[in-house]
Amino acid sequence: MTWDWSAVREFMPHFWDGLLVTLQALVLGSLISFSLGLVWTLLMRTPTRWVRWPVGVVTEFVRNTPLLVQLFFLFYVLPEWGLTFSALTTGVLAIGLHYSTYTMQVYRAGIEAVPAGQWEAATALSLPMRRTWFAVVLPQAVRRVVPPLGNYVISMLKDTPVLMSITVLEMLGQARLFSQQHFQFTEPVTVIGVAFIVVSYLASLLLRTLERRLVR
Numbered sequence: 059m060t061w062d063w064s065a066v067r068e069f070m071p072h073f074w075d076g077l078l079v080t081l082q083a084l085v086l087g088s089l090i091s092f093s094l095g096l097v098w099t100l101l102m103r104t105p106t107r108w109v110r111w112p113v114g115v116v117t118e119f120v121r122n123t124p125l126l127v128q129l130f131f132l133f134y135v136l137p138e139w140g141l142t143f144s145a146l147t148t149g150v151l152a153i154g155l156h157y158s159t160y161t162m163q164v165y166r167a168g169i170e171a172v173p174a175g176q177w178e179a180a181t182a183l184s185l186p187m188r189r190t191w192f193a194v195v196l197p198q199a200v201r202r203v204v205p206p207l208g209n210y211v212i213s214m215l216k217d218t219p220v221l222m223s224i225t226v227l228e229m230l231g232q233a234r235l236f237s238q239q240h241f242q243f244t245e246p247v248t249v250i251g252v253a254f255i256v257v258s259y260l261a262s263l264l265l266r267t268l269e270r271r272l273v274r
Contacts, residue, residue: 065245069236073176073249076232080218080257083150083228087210090154095161099169100191102162121159128152133224149221157210164206168199208265212258231254 101113120128127153133145145152172195178188222231233246 062082062242062245065242067247068240069233069246069249072232072236073229073246073253076227076250077253077257079146079226079231080215080228083146083153083218083221083226084211084215086150087153087157087214090150091157091161091210091214092207094154094158095192096165098158098162099165102166103169117159117162120156125152125217126223127154129224130158134174145221145224145226148224149218149226153214153217153221157214160210161207164210164228166198166204167206171196171202171240204265204269208262208269210266211261215258215261216254 098113098117102110104110129149132143132152133148136142176194176198180194185194218228219230221228222234225231227235229250233250236246237243
């Protein structure tokens, strides 16, 4: 077996297209998972059982079913109910929803780690609940949750290849299509593997920088 640099050069335009789609899915999916995870957390802390119970059922169901099954449900089943999205939008929603049930647990742990004295001080100062959350509790919780949230960003990146199953041409999808058309698998798949390593490493560096800034 010999390495064919001409195949690499021919594949690179397809690679850049796939990388752009992968990064779009990662960034948008992360934003949805972080935002929705916080919503789940706050809803689970409400005193009303009729709010906590359905939220708990939904999040447990999502967390304990495979991402691929959820992806197929959103892409193939929802259109039968009149809800149709593009393949990329469906993939972003699936990743964001799936990982929101994990980021929810991260937020819960971060909020519970805030010292009870902080809550008591806010009560003593007669701060409204909204200000207590957004000025006292959440700023302290965020510093604690950045590292585990960063781990889930890397996990989401490594899960983006499942979008290929619903025709989204992210990096691996582009490599597969190129390989099938040119009957060359080694070069495109190797390029994709190296790309995942590089993107994961750069993301980890960015997250570590953000963590150091928040700790100051």
